[in-house]
Amino acid sequence: MRIGEIAALVGLTTRAIRHYHHVGLIPEPERRSNGYRAYSVRDAVLLARVRRLTELGLRLDEVRDALADDAGRELAEILDELDADLARQEAAIRERRCRLSALLAEPPDATGPVSPALAALLAQAPRTDSPSAAQDREYLTLLDATSTGSQEMLALLGTLVADPAVVELYERLDALAEAPADDPRIAPLAADLMAAVPEELFAAIPEDGVVVTGFKEALLAEYAPAQAEVVGRLMEAFVERGRG
Template structure:
């Protein structure tokens, strides 16, 4: 049979067959004298089996494992893993239908539909005519679809809203509607507002900071009156400046570009990781009973190779450069380069991926990338080895996020909702699928499938 004939017989495309040949899933058949492939019945049987397995939802790596006979996993193990993935997807769909049913049963609202957690919070907020309170309500409905904070944040905010003293704070804010930015009432009110917010609220906020960039901050401040932090000229602090250090952000952040600030922060964290690594301290961010997954395997040899080349270069230049002043400058730069490479590798070693006790997954790359995936956002997790091209963090147009280590990824997470993330230099994106590397991907996937600890 020729390629078109076997494709028609099995019900796949010729392009799919050529791809299976390219990735080594389907062996190349012998060719006729005219150069065309000559497929046998056995090739057709093998191709039909590949099609049935992929239709079940199995990735090509899983199909390869099944077809590898004694060298791979048993079919029963693969199908059990696939069944667990489908069960998680079914549970996620059931949860979404339950949320939809709750929204349909709730009375219509001007700012709906809302998540159940936010709807429960707003249902218990005391009635008030405060314009500032109305703005806060609008801001919460803005953050709700972005998934910022989630139920934990709304639960903590519910405790704040139940405090009768909060209404008095809103009244004091409203009284500042026509105030100047240097009004003496602003500083004590800022201190009172900070004191009214419990630590649990700040703990529930996302670790990567604000939900949007400078444009969001400017639009938000434009809606606030001067006394509450809006409409102020640079260098003047309002309520937000006094309470949360916005004046520092406006001063430093306005002069130093965000990518530079983030690079400096990465270097400081990497230097701290180098000390942790040298002192053999426990991994960063891994509590007792949590699963830590290393990911440095593909890059370790390259990192040590870079260190070796840098050391050879340092010695060679010390011999070749006759000028002491130039030699000292080059030596300083070379030592800095060696320490930087070691710090980057140390950050990757001491900051592994973590499957937490609550079932969430923390995906990291040293101090450059850190993303927490909540368990309810994961539709399926599977071992899926790929060799994508590009930089450390790549996001495709259809929302596939690749966190590439040593030119490969080994784990794929399918999400049931878009998940926001922050790139190393500060820009943001949304992922619907996350592919990343783990040295032992099967152990990580198995840990994700374990029930969350209480």
């Protein structure tokens, strides 16, 4: 048989068979005088074995092991391992689908998929066009995605965010966009902000995730000078009171 014939017989492509030769999984058969590979039925039996094994999900080197082993002993071992691997994959897929369905259940959000906890929080927040508030919401998605144990933080933030008074605070922060770094409104705003934060929140800063060298500076760089003053004071308060 020529390669196309044996390929049709065992249900592989000619390219796959040549590939198996190339990587040494299957020895090259004799050649006819014109250079064509001449396959025997024995080769077909071997290739069919390979096909069954690859269809089970074995990689080519595992197929090689399974074929090399004269007894079927190690094969059982490989299959056991493979089954465990497939079980892991199946669990992973199931978890992804689970999270997917949670996402699909919620209304789509331009910020991309977020945890259910954060989605609930954002839905609960009062509607406002404040740029600072929008910025904060984005940063919350960052915290949501990176910090383990952000659940409790979000719960605490819920009490803060539900307060319609925060809208006014955001607007006062917005008003500092063009102000100089020594604007007199800075100190009272920082004080009011700190007063609005519930005490437990100071202690709930996750130690991993957001707390990374360089993050503070990068965060302050996002704000105008006067705003950065305010945010900087808040952050200092968090560091002091959270870590004592």
